[in-house]
Amino acid sequence: MDSSSSPSSVIIIGAGISGISAAKVLAENGVEDLLILEATDRIGGRIRKEDFGGVSVELGAGWIAGVGGKETNPIWELAHNANLHTCFSDYSNVRYNIYDQGGKIFPSGVAAHSYKKAVDAAIEILREQEATSCGTQSQKNSTTFLPKTPIELAIDFILHDFEMAEVEPISTYVEYGEREYLVADGRGYEYLLYKMAESFLISDDGKIVDNRLKLNKVVREIQQSKDSVMVKTEDGCVYKANYVIISVSIGVLLSNLISFTPALPKWKTEAIEKCDIVVYTKIFLKFPFKFWPCEQGKEFFIYAHERRGYYTFWQHMENAYPGSNILVVTLTNEESKRVESQPDEETLNEAMGVLRNMFGPNIPNAASILVPRWWNNKFQRGCYSNYPFFNNNQVIQDIKASVGHIFFTGEHTSERFSGYVHGAYLAGIDTAKTLLEEMKDDEEANLLLEPLLALTDSLKLAQTDAVSGKLKCDLPRKFSLSGISDGIL
């Protein structure tokens, strides 16, 4: 058993981009005795490539979103430094590539009209929700537009599951620009993480060999006492540290994979329960040859069906990997869960049925299919957080707030960029900086107390009160573990 006998300063749970960026900041600031515990056999988390059809496809994050604005997206900068190959994604024409079930493209006038109607309705609903949440309007009074026809349903899907999944102004676009670039590099998006990890962990021949990164370590239990934390893994190992950073997804926090002693306070669990989790499934299909249009403006196309979200959003991979003959169809939420629970062969038949409706009966069968299962992955349980726009900011603050010596990070803790790779990356940095401050404060408090403690045993009690008092004043949402925690929860 490789349980560590000497405690680490910090244990980081999860080696996705937030966990790695947090660890890097700690290491750069002199916290070398850290330990990263990762449940799977790799680093990267929701940034994950897989070889498929002769190329490398991204099962998780695929785009660097937010490029070309006044500020440089830090992920774009990392990609630039690593020479990562990317290609520009142009969504502007997608509404003019909407196929009906007979394979005809809707005339641009019809598509534009349906699109405008849907956007106007969506804006009206959002305004009403905003007014209701601000208390300036008590209830809805719009004649709410309900999409009914296949084209209306398809547009509703694009708007709400893609374009307007967030509400304007979208911080990512405001801050970093509105362009999006698809990663198309054999080394994968995850290469950025390896580069980052290599900068503070020992590596050999492109592999991380540092003992401070432990793979296949599924954390099941976290026990917190007054000034230390004990972490137990599924294989029976026990690790101790002064502080812990948890970077697992909101889906994992909700799943009870990890138990906490004492239990997390109510304000924390209630906040976690309020966060929506999006499931987003990119299904890859490899063909012997291409039968879809590839000219400019045709990268993305839409299938209009009476069932909302039924194989609606398609993309060809010719811009990213010319000659790869790969199509990607994206399903979300309930449709994602449905295909995750059925055999891939059934999914292939459904997708082929849709493609034959669009491109005719004579197209070839796909030679292979790849269906990621993010919902059923117990180390993810979904793809990314999606806070309702009328979300009270307190929810995210509570999700992010530390509990004693346990700190929380991950994309879902990013106030401005939740859901994105750059959100996760910046959240990791932010959490590490907050922890460094806390470590400094704790150290100073201990230094002050040490001479007093040397004087009499009775002053030991004074130390307990002083430390818990400090925590209570500085960090009102935290609880101290000095025996009076219930009083301040």
Ligand SMILES: Cc1cc2nc3c(=O)[nH]c(=O)nc-3n(C[C@H](O)[C@H](O)[C@H](O)COP(=O)(O)OP(=O)(O)OC[C@H]3O[C@@H](n4cnc5c(N)ncnc54)[C@H](O)[C@@H]3O)c2cc1C
């Ligand atoms: C399908 C999909 C498409 C996406 N598309 C984009 C996109 O195009 N652009 C974009 O910017 N973002 C996109 N995202 C979101 C982006 O991938 C995430 O926001 C980001 O990668 C999250 O990083 P993280 O460090 O917060 O979490 P994670 O990457 O989930 O890292 C958490 C780590 O914790 C580990 N873990 C879980 N439980 C335990 C346990 N009990 N013990 C130990 N370890 C544990 C996990 O294995 C994982 O490695 C997409 C995500 C998905 C899934």
